[in-house]
Amino acid sequence: MCSITKTKLSYEEINHVTVATFGHESKIMSIKELKGGFFNVAYLITFENNMKTV
Known part of the structure; x- marks a missing residue:
C-alpha cells in the first residue's frame, strides 16, 4: 500500500x-518489502547465513 506516512529506505x-x-x-542476501499496513514500512531481510529478520 502506498502511503505518505511510510518512509522507504534504500539498500545503503x-x-x-x-x-x-x-x-x-552480516551480509544481506535479500530485502523484501512487506505489504499491508498504513503507517510504517517493514522489510524481511535475509542474510547470507540464512538468518532472517523484520
Missing part, C-alpha cells in the same frame, strides 16, 4: 542499520 540505509545492529559479518 538498510545495510547501515543491519551492520550497526548485527555487526560487519
Whole structure:
C-alpha cells in the first residue's frame, strides 16, 4: 500500500542499520518489502547465513 506516512529506505540505509545492529559479518542476501499496513514500512531481510529478520 502506498502511503505518505511510510518512509522507504534504500539498500545503503538498510545495510547501515543491519551492520550497526548485527555487526560487519552480516551480509544481506535479500530485502523484501512487506505489504499491508498504513503507517510504517517493514522489510524481511535475509542474510547470507540464512538468518532472517523484520
